[in-house]
Structures are given as C-alpha cells and as structure tokens.
Amino acid sequence: MTGTIEQLTLDMYLTSLFDTDKPAALRIVQDALDNGMTPEKVVFDIIIPGMERMIGGMISDNLVTLSQHFLAAQIAEEVVDRLIPLFAAAPEVRGHVVIGTSHGDFHGLGKKIVIGCLRARMFEITDLGISVAPERFVDEAVAVDAEVIAISSMMVHTATGERGARRVRQILQERGLEGKLRIIVGGAPYRFHDNLFREVGADAWADTAAEAPAVVARLVQEVRS
Ligand code: B12
Missing domain, CATH: 1.10.1240.10 (Methionine synthase domain)
Structure with a gap:
C-alpha cells in the first residue's frame, strides 16, 4: 500500500x-x-x-x-x-483445489471463507458444497485434474469418522493416486489436537482461511515437483 x-x-x-x-x-x-x-x-x-x-x-x-x-x-x-x-494479463492459476465439507457436516460458513481466500490468491476452486461423500471428493478431483482436496469439518465425528478424510485417504491409496493429490483439512476440531490432521490421513491443515493459501501453495508445489 x-x-x-x-x-x-x-x-x-x-x-x-x-x-x-x-x-x-x-x-x-x-x-x-x-x-x-x-x-x-x-x-x-x-x-x-x-x-x-x-x-x-x-x-x-x-x-x-x-x-x-x-x-x-x-x-x-x-x-x-x-x-x-x-486483469491486464491473465493471472497465472496457482493450482486447482476441490473443496467441500465432510460427509454429514452441514457447516458451510468456514468453507465459504476459505474459498474466498483461495480465489483471491489465484487458486482455481471446485466447490462441491456441503456433506460430500468421500468418493465424490476423489472423483471430482480426478475429473478436474486438481492437485489438492480440501475438507472442512466443524464437528468432531465428521472430522474423525469413517466417511471423512480418513476414507478419502484410503481411496487415494486404493486407486494409486497418492502422488497426484494432497489432502488439506480444516475446521474447529483440528484446533484442539495438534496431530489430528495426521490421524485422519491428511497431509496438512490450516487454522484459519487466511493461512490456507500458503499451505495449499506448498502442497501444489509438492505434487508438481
Ligand atoms: C453456525 C453453526 C451452525 C449452523 C451452520 C450454518 C452454516 N450454514 O454453516 C447450523 C445452525 C446449521 C448448525 C447446525 C448444527 N450444529 Co453447529 N455450530 C455453528 C457454530 C455456532 C459456528 C460455526 C461457524 O460457522 N463458525 C464460523 C466459521 C467462520 O469458522 P470455522 O468454521 O471454524 O472456519 C474457519 C476455520 O476453521 C478455517 N476452516 C474451516 N474449514 C476449513 C477447511 C480447510 C481445508 C481449511 C484449510 C481451513 C478451514 O477457516 C475458517 C475461517 O477462518 C458452531 C460453534 C462455534 N462457535 O464454532 C456450532 C457447532 C460446530 N455446531 C455443533 C453442533 C452439535 C451442531 C448440530 C449437530 C446441532 C443439532 N443438534 O442439530 C447441527 C449439525 C448439523 C450438521 N449435520 O452439520 C457443535 C459441534 C460439536 C462437536 N464438537 O462436534 C458446535 C461446536 C457447537 C457446540 N459447541 O456444541 N450449526
């Protein structure tokens, strides 16, 4: 400024x-x-x-x-x-993120803010909405050639449950996609347990929407390198 x-x-x-x-x-x-x-x-x-x-x-x-x-x-x-x-020169798209809330979770406000921050930082976003089945996260990420799957969970049971990030990780393993896609999670439950993101099979988490772009940029870089 x-x-x-x-x-x-x-x-x-x-x-x-x-x-x-x-x-x-x-x-x-x-x-x-x-x-x-x-x-x-x-x-x-x-x-x-x-x-x-x-x-x-x-x-x-x-x-x-x-x-x-x-x-x-x-x-x-x-x-x-x-x-x-x-924009005078089309900005370079920094990566593609598929985002949604975890299955059974209807808390969409945090996700909306994350989308705003990521779009403002030139990431392309596919918004799958709320209560997204784990299979859909992977299918859509493959369809749009995304580098990152972002999963928002506001409740402990949707963060840790069998239809959340944990299952997305299993599907990536089953389909041999782990080298091509990274998982980032966020939402209140991850704030209270430092290691919870790892326990649910994610590669990273971010505490706030403002921190998300830097973490996503790192994950995109990992996939592309
Ligand atoms: C608003 C709200 C609702 C609204 C949601 C409206 C909507 N359209 O989203 C309504 C009324 C629908 C609702 C319903 C319910 N809710 Co509610 N809700 C809340 C409340 C008050 C605020 C959540 C919120 O929007 N926060 C503001 C946003 C901006 O913050 P945020 O989500 O944390 O997001 C930020 C970060 O976490 C991060 N982030 C978020 N997602 C992601 C994702 C990624 C990838 C990254 C990197 C970062 C990131 O970035 C965001 C911005 O910085 C919380 C209590 C609280 N104070 O948190 C309870 C709360 C989440 N709800 C709760 C419950 C229990 C329910 C219900 C089961 C209630 C009921 N008995 O019906 C239902 C569940 C419905 C369902 N199946 O999902 C509990 C969960 C308890 C638990 N520990 O599991 C809470 C904690 C309240 C409580 N203390 O009991 N709820």
Whole structure:
C-alpha cells in the first residue's frame, strides 16, 4: 500500500465491512474502479487486506462478529470473480483445489471463507458444497485434474469418522493416486489436537482461511515437483 487514495479506500471499505453494509462495500469498490484504480489494485490492495483484517480479528476475541467475517468473505468472492477476467494479463492459476465439507457436516460458513481466500490468491476452486461423500471428493478431483482436496469439518465425528478424510485417504491409496493429490483439512476440531490432521490421513491443515493459501501453495508445489 503506497498511495493515500488506496489507504482511504481501504479505510472506507473496512468501515463498510464493520457496519455489515454490503451495498456500501460494493459501491466503494465500484467508485475505486470508476476513478481509475486497476482491478489488480482493487483485489490486492483493498479486497485481500480487507479480508485479512476481518479474519485476523478473531470471532472468539469478540473483535469481529460472525456476520462481519462472513460478509467480508462473501464480498471477496463476488468481487474477485468479477475482477479477475478484467486483469491486464491473465493471472497465472496457482493450482486447482476441490473443496467441500465432510460427509454429514452441514457447516458451510468456514468453507465459504476459505474459498474466498483461495480465489483471491489465484487458486482455481471446485466447490462441491456441503456433506460430500468421500468418493465424490476423489472423483471430482480426478475429473478436474486438481492437485489438492480440501475438507472442512466443524464437528468432531465428521472430522474423525469413517466417511471423512480418513476414507478419502484410503481411496487415494486404493486407486494409486497418492502422488497426484494432497489432502488439506480444516475446521474447529483440528484446533484442539495438534496431530489430528495426521490421524485422519491428511497431509496438512490450516487454522484459519487466511493461512490456507500458503499451505495449499506448498502442497501444489509438492505434487508438481
Ligand atoms: C453456525 C453453526 C451452525 C449452523 C451452520 C450454518 C452454516 N450454514 O454453516 C447450523 C445452525 C446449521 C448448525 C447446525 C448444527 N450444529 Co453447529 N455450530 C455453528 C457454530 C455456532 C459456528 C460455526 C461457524 O460457522 N463458525 C464460523 C466459521 C467462520 O469458522 P470455522 O468454521 O471454524 O472456519 C474457519 C476455520 O476453521 C478455517 N476452516 C474451516 N474449514 C476449513 C477447511 C480447510 C481445508 C481449511 C484449510 C481451513 C478451514 O477457516 C475458517 C475461517 O477462518 C458452531 C460453534 C462455534 N462457535 O464454532 C456450532 C457447532 C460446530 N455446531 C455443533 C453442533 C452439535 C451442531 C448440530 C449437530 C446441532 C443439532 N443438534 O442439530 C447441527 C449439525 C448439523 C450438521 N449435520 O452439520 C457443535 C459441534 C460439536 C462437536 N464438537 O462436534 C458446535 C461446536 C457447537 C457446540 N459447541 O456444541 N450449526
């Protein structure tokens, strides 16, 4: 962030997120574009710092509410989808991720925020939705030639159960796909047991959506090297 216009726009954008005022947030983005800010600058200097600021403020510390958190992710997803085609040079796609919540788990908000962060960092995403069967994770990942399967679980039994990441790992083994696909998991249960991600057969986990892109980038690199 260098110029004062960008700083001012970011401040106004953050205020609209704190007020959960979506029309205002979208208007600020549009005004920035109308005033000559490039789509690249809007994404990297306004949208991403805005989302990181909201996600960095932990809900548990009562600094940011769930609706503020969610709105930041929702706007990021909408704006990034709209602006990427307008980038001067098509950005290099950094990898392809197939994501969903584990079978039996209907908690979709965390996944939505992860998608916003990954899209904003130029990962291509196939969103399988909520309560995804383990076979479907693998079938879709193979169909779209993804490098990473991302599984969100908010409940202990869906994180550790037989139809979750554990089964996805077994299927990768059975089909000889372990060299081609990595598994990342996330969600509250993994916060309380350092090693749980390994126990369920994942290659990695990330505590927050803001941390996910760096971990996914490492996994993509592993698959490609
Ligand atoms: C909102 C909510 C719901 C909503 C979900 C709405 C929706 N569309 O998602 C509704 C009302 C539907 C719901 C239902 C239920 N819920 Co509920 N729910 C919650 C609540 C309050 C918040 C979850 C949430 O959205 N958090 C906010 C998001 C942003 O945070 P997050 O999910 O952790 O995601 C972040 C990170 O974890 C990470 N992340 C998340 N996923 C991934 C994935 C990857 C790959 C990566 C890298 C990172 C990552 O990034 C995100 C952003 O930083 C929690 C309690 C809590 N405080 O967590 C209970 C909670 C998860 N629910 C619980 C339960 C028991 C249920 C029900 C069974 C209740 C019932 N008796 O019907 C049902 C289950 C339905 C089902 N089968 O899934 C329990 C789970 C207990 C357990 N330990 O297993 C909790 C913990 C409440 C409690 N204390 O008892 N719930």
